[in-house]
Amino acid sequence: MSKARLMQGNEACAEGALAAGVRFFGGYPITPSTEIAEGMAKMLPKVGGKFVQMEDEIASMGVVLGASLAGKKALTASSGPGISLKQELIGYAAAAEIPVVIVNVQRVGPSTGQPTAPSQGDVMQARWGTHGDHPMIALSPWSVREAFDTAVMAVNYSERFRTPVILLMDEIVGHLREKVELPEADEIEIYPRRQPGCTPAEGYRPYAPAEDLVPNIADFGNGYHIHVTGLIHDETGFPVGSPKVTREAIDRLHTKIEIARDEITHVEEYCMEDAEYAVVAFGGTARTAYEAVLAARQKGIKVGMVRLITIWPFADQAISDLAARVKGILVTELNYGQIVNEVERAAAGQCPVELCAKYDMTIFEPEEILEAVESLVAGGNK
Amino acid sequence: MRKQIRLSGSGGQGVITAAIIYAEAAVAAGMEAVQSQSYGPEARGGASKSEVIIDNGPIYHPHVSVPDVVLAMTQKAADKYYGDLHPEGILILDTDLVPEAPDFKNIIRVPITKIAIEQAGKSLFANIVALGVLTKVLQLVDLDTVRKAVAHRVPPHTVEANMKALQLGYDSVE
Amino acid sequence: MERSFEQYFRQNRLPHLWCPGCGNGIATKAIVQAIESKGLERDKTVIVSGIGCSSRASGYMDFDTLHTAHGRAIPFATGIKLANPELNVIVITGDGDCTAIGGNHFIHGCRRNVDLTVVLFNNNIYGMTGGQASPMTPTGKKATTAPYGAVDPVFDACRLAEAAGATYVARSTAYHVQHLTSMIADGLDNKGFSFIEAMVQCPTAYGRKNKMSDPVQLMMWMRDNAVMKAAWDKLPEDKKQGDRFPIGLLYQEAGVDYATAYDHVIDLAGGAAK
Known part of the structure; x- marks a missing residue:
């Protein structure tokens, strides 16, 4: 069954x-x-x-x-x-x-x-x-x-x-x-809770980064006597009023994600093999955008869709590569215009980026996106 | 084979539940289905609308664009939600609660709420009577599958009464 | 002289940052002595604090310790206790932290009767930020944000805790050290929400603004105005006026703590505790 x-x-x-x-x-x-x-x-x-x-x-x-x-x-x-x-x-x-x-x-x-x-x-x-x-x-x-x-x-x-x-x-x-x-x-693959690599007697420091720059912090109740604070802290977990420690702490928070960026930045492509134009969409809006792309294909427009699954960190590389290979990008989002700025930044002028925005309580209708695609194509062929 | 269905009424009439049950039955019958809804902030008495799309292939855009069937359980819902109905589509109205039928070609009038009260025993069953009507009119999912979906969702002690309501609705149209 | 309490402190984090004459150290020591007297297992005891002078105490204490955000110690502590009920969870908070920015959490922590021991270091002022008025600054007393004297009526945190559902409520002062320690120790015994108000002197921010910059003077004020609960109950109403306040066990009742109550939910749902 x-x-x-x-x-x-x-x-x-x-x-x-x-x-x-x-x-x-x-x-x-x-x-x-x-x-x-x-x-x-x-x-x-x-x-x-x-x-x-x-x-x-x-x-x-x-x-x-x-x-x-x-x-x-x-x-x-x-x-x-x-x-x-x-x-x-x-x-x-x-x-x-x-x-x-x-x-x-x-x-x-x-x-x-x-x-x-x-x-x-x-x-x-x-x-x-x-x-x-x-x-x-x-x-x-x-x-x-x-x-x-x-x-x-x-x-x-x-x-x-x-x-x-x-x-x-x-x-x-x-x-x-x-x-x-x-x-x-x-x-289903499950990532287990990270565990400390050594004991307090062996010099355990809760905020000392592992190889992937992520610390193996002990859970409470296991005899490690760790200190957790929202103050900027060093590897011991205790606050330090030092410019060097502050800079290093903030650097590591960013770097631990940055070095894994490719692995965690998920995008999916639809009808992109021969696409000359691309719609960038995410979340529920992508459902409607895809329907519009299929309708445009029926009309002979070579358009595809790139769907962002990971919103942050932003798919800089994927969008930059996309901008290098298409004549124009249409960003559809159910707001006044937010992710479009990221797309523009990543596209870095390699192709025009246009916005199809909606913020009136209703979701997009496929026709609205189709119309925006047609307008993008018309502009590109001027 | 895409079918687009809109169920409408006022909050508390159970049109959203009816839509969910129909979509569940369609899935049980092996079809693709999406169900969405919009409602006023009031849980009771406000305008309420639920849409179901059924297809053999994937469904992306989740809202009905041109409905094939619209069910309206109140005058307000009928006036508000029949406008974009496909010209060859079907408008199903509750006879008593929609006294002024809109000007449309294919209208089926069924005293849904009256059947629920007088024959099924409670106005509460109106949505299941309506579901019986829809099942007959749509001819997409067989009655037995819908029966199972209803039995699965309603409280156990009401299964029998709901089965009766479903059958009454099913039998009320040719 | 026996100084066994020292083992409960992180010697490498001392000296502490509190001002000379501050009462926070006395209250912190009272907590560890209460822990010692009850023989709580150190590895299974967690100290949670909010933000402010009081809340820096957690950093000096050699347990698993958590210095949370301003006002939020009780929700964090609730999460710890419910996630691992075998842990003893002690919250250190201040008058601003607990009754102003964290007031809602305080009320609902009491209501749920989560098995926490909450010790409020009441120094009547926001010390860390330099002496602004708190909900526990006595009306008429001065603060940097109350230069003509505090306008607001004052919160009685103990009565608030009692009304909100705490099952153990007590008050003591930094002057009555052994009494304070026993009040905290008895709070540790209560399986439910225990609230202990520890009145502490703040010579720097509160005292200086209110012509009591000598810590001894502030402690003498505590000595002279604190009345043991049994004696307090016998006082005629007109003698309960002015600066006088009761200390001791103010309220206690039996109640089911939240984790135990939730075990029943797990039973009803057919889940075994995992």
């Missing part, structure tokens, strides 16, 4: 996190992400995990960081307004190198915005929402199955790099139900 079933994106996200080993969830209700919390509340105790509904978004972020430090893989989920509130502690996780996944099921902002309406307006918030220099990993699924897969990836990356990972969903995928077949447990 087929394992195929109808499932909602938010539900698949919760299932994915669970499959990746998440055993702790702290959250606060907010549309359109609430089904993730509801799913976790139901499923976690079945596997001996814990769900706690906290008093606010900040507490939700704090409680998952505490749980992670005590050795449990931890998840929280929210939407724009809640993610804004969590920002200080997202930065804390980056600085103190605590694995955690934050799901943002995006809705229309700013402020309370349009709670049940889709948007992709938190792209830059995902990158720069917390203060100070910090790296960020953000992934954006386009299907229910990919909501599962990116949830697994997000948990794995957070553990591997000991850094917060944002799963940047949107309401389109979060609330969409579609046919999905989930992988078996033995088909």
Whole structure:
């Protein structure tokens, strides 16, 4: 019998996190992400995990960081307004190198915005929402199955790099139900919690980087007596007011992600073999963009699509290569224009980059994107 | 074979649940299905709309562009959601709750809510009566598969009543 | 003289950064002596703090220690305790950290009855930032942001904890060292949310602004105004006025702690604790 079933994106996200080993969830209700919390509340105790509904978004972020430090893989989920509130502690996780996944099921902002309406307006918030220099990993699924897969990836990356990972969903995928077949447990690769390489007696230093520049920080309760702080610290974990240590600490936070950039920057190409033009899209919008690309192909337009699965770090190399081989790029996003600036930067003038933006509570219709493609092509052939 | 279906009514009538069940049945029958919805902030009484697309191949854009079938369970929903219906499509209306039928070629009027109250026992079953009507009209998924999908989703002690409601809806149209 | 408490400090992190005459060291020592007296396993004890003068204590204590963000110690501590209930989790916080920026977490930590021992170092002021008024700066007392005296009515954190659902509430002062230690030790015994307000003197920020820059003077104020709970209860209402305040065990009740309550959820869901 087929394992195929109808499932909602938010539900698949919760299932994915669970499959990746998440055993702790702290959250606060907010549309359109609430089904993730509801799913976790139901499923976690079945596997001996814990769900706690906290008093606010900040507490939700704090409680998952505490749980992670005590050795449990931890998840929280929210939407724009809640993610804004969590920002200080997202930065804390980056600085103190605590694995955690934050799901943002995006809705229309700013402020309370349009709670049940889709948007992709938190792209830059995902990158720069917390203060100070910090790296960020953000992934954006386009299907229910990919909501599962990116949830697994997000948990794995957070553990591997000991850094917060944002799963940047949107309401389109979060609330969409579609046919999905989930992988078996033995088909899923899980990155285990990193363990210290030596004992305190052997001179263990919790923030000493391993070969991949990521520290092997002991979980609380194992006799290592480590100190964790959001202050800039040296390899011992204790704060130091030194310019050199400060620079080196911030350098390493960035470099540990930078050296793995190729491995974590996922993009997928569609109809690109002979494409003269490309649509760049991500998340739920890519579904509509792909339909527009197929329609354009019917009309004989040689256009393809490049879909960003990894939003941050940005796919600089892929977009630069793309810009070198096409006559023009159309960026479609459900906001006033955010990722388009990154595409322009990476394209570096090799080809024109145009924006097809929408920010009116509704998703794109394929015709709107098709029209923008035709306009891009007309401009290119002038 | 792509079929685009829109179910509409007011919040609390259960049109979203009916749409989910139909999509689940389509998946059980081996087809591709996507279901999406939009609703007002009010969980009850606001305008409510759910869309289902069924196909043999992959479905990307998740919203209905030109519906083949629109079900409207209130006058407001009928007026608001029938406009882009395919000229050869079918508009299904609740006879009593949509007293003024829009000007459209193919209209099927069924006293859905009345059947639910008088024959199935509760207005609560109106969405399952409607699902029976849709199953008959669409001829995409067989009744037995829809039955299983309903039984899977409703509370166990209501299965029997829901089966009756589904059958009543199915039998109410030719 | 027995100085066995020293083993609980990270000698290489000392001396501490607190000002001469500060009461934080006394309260910190009281915590480790309470830990020692109860024989808590050091490897299974975690100290969590927020931000401010009080919260620097965690760095000097030789356990797993966590210096969180301003106001957020209780949510972090809640996560630690729920993730690994075998750990003893002690929170060190301050009056600004706990009752202002972290006030909501404080209330809900009490309500959930998470098995934490929260020690609030109340120095009546924001010391780390140079002496601004906190919710526990007595009305009329001066601070850099209350140059004419604090306008705001003051929070009684103990009454707040009691009302919010804490199952052990006590108060003591840096003057009453042994009493403070026993109040903390009894809090460690309580399986639930234990709250201990430790009044500490701040000669630098609070004292100087309020004509009490001599730490001895501040401690004498504690000696003269603190009234043991049993005596306090017998005082007529008109004698409970002014600077006087009760110390001792102020409230205790039986209650199920959150992790135990959640074990029941796991049972209901059919999951075994893993």
